[in-house]
Amino acid sequence: MENVIEPLRELDWNDVDVVEAASRKSFELLTTQKYLLRRALNAVTDNPDLTALCEHYDILDKIVLHDDLQSGVRLRLHIFGPGYHDRPHNHRWTYASHILRGHYRHRLYGEAELGTEIDVAGLRAIHVRQERVGTSYALHHSAIHAVVAEPGTVSLVLRGPAIKDRFLVMDAKTGASWWQYGAMTEPSDAAAKKRMSARRLRELIASLDEWQLV
Template sequence: MHTVEDVHRELDDIDWQLSRDSATRARGILRRLADDRPLLTDMVEAVPNTPELMGRCEHHPLMSRMVLADRPGGWCLRLHRFEHDERDLIPHTHRRAIYSHILLGGYLQAWHRRTDGKDGGPFTTADLVPAVISIEEPGADYMLGDPLIHQTIMRPGTVSLFLSGPARQDQWWPACDLNGMVTEMKKDDMEQVKDFSMTPAHHAAFAAMLRSHGIITGRTEL
């Protein structure tokens, strides 16, 4: 992996229907990109000059999402940064299979097992029992299939490479008995910030933080 085109080609070659194979390939791509600081630097610095990428980046009160590469309707490669001590209070699923490689910080992750005999769709907290607790440190990576249910507690300043595959579910599901909490959390976010678009200033601050921790190179190193 030496160029952005190589990253795109490897991601395009993944068969997302094969869970084990896609996880192995995704893990390899994310690890190699994390180790290739000049290439990751090029991808980060290209974002503000690529409207289709910058237009999909987001800056939320608790986290930022920088889109590094994207296939509309397919995969999406991002950098995530959690600004504060963020907690997923609500067990939830995802519409897509997701793959993550931790660059900085880390999180505690709780995986839940359904007891209602179903493999997807709505659920409540009464349908769940804790299955696995994992601690994800820098250098760790994990895959979460779209029907799986989890919660995470992120350390402040956590940064990860994040890859999502094509959508496999019509929607993501939070625990239905906690829907009122979901609504209130969204309302609180909207009251704090009306527009979640990442501005050039937000991007510059994100990139400066990455440089300060050696995740990407400084300009004098290029």
Template sequence: MSTEVLTEAFRTVDWRQLEQVHEASATALPALADPAALGALWDGMMRDDRLAESAETFNAFQKFVLHDDLETGLRLRLHIFNEHMVEEAHNHRATFSSLILRGSYRHFLYGDVDHVWGEEERPATALDARFIQEQLPGSSYTLHHAFVHSTYATPGTVSLVIQGPRDRASFRIYDLARGVTRTRVGGAQTQGAQEPGERKLERSELTVIRAQLAEQGLLV
């Protein structure tokens, strides 16, 4: 099964050691991105009420949890970016690795959240990018949960993401247009939408999206 590849690759990984995470992801992500494996993972998600009901759309992308190990915190997610461009930067609750399957995005890196913004009650300051890269199909990277970044994707970009155990209860979002920050908590800690355009996806929508991914050759 596809999830066995994931479990085996990360069995002894220390998520505090990014090189270990990246090397494990370099083994697991291409195997999981195989169209047959990805199709099996998608269908497994559809059969699992908990996973299917976690599928969400946000203002810039759709998120699908294909695997969620409650014991280890290991997650596999698929992201599909839409045409809506959001000028925001953010850090994360968990360290992750990402593989671009289709499309591309421009990736901006700014620095560690504590160095960029300091304590949460302090005013936000203007962000200066320290590294910019074009993420193209087949490219991958690993990012520490504290690192602040932003992505500007072409519509229809698809990425496969392996996420580790959550290190934070919340993360911070920087509104590049307004120059202010806000805090977002994990979905399990709130009962409703936290952002404009955020909502759960219906099962009928998941069926349509699967057909679109199959037409693009990303899964069978």
């Protein structure tokens, strides 16, 4: 895993071109040498620091395979369930993604920085694409986007260090928008509610085995 993460530690995560090029090489390493993913996945169950970061929602699971404390970079697996769709939002960090299984419809709307006033009701996609198996991309933390995923879609995500403490979520149907904050300011009961159980983690590992992704 050091060979995957080390080239990402000194990146300027505000430079999406640089992030995309470096992440693509890391994704190539992970997908051509599957034993790296298998080794990392097997290690999660015995690492309480990583299992504490794994999250389960009704329509999405996030498995943290590596948390690099030196740089703030994390490697995750995202497994999308039936009915998954995003409200338009940006992120606290720049990230790169690579599709391992399935596909999703990806809408890009533009940019939003802290304090930006946005006409949510008038929000319109400026770029729509289908992310399929083998696709990789990088997205700047200011970019507003939304995803509608095919059930069973799986992606690898390389998340950069957090650049801000909150991100903006929008509901185009109601015109409402609100800020969401990172785990450092999250109430303990909210964090516990989304924490993935050991049983759910075992179920996901079995599915990833069945799909021959690791």
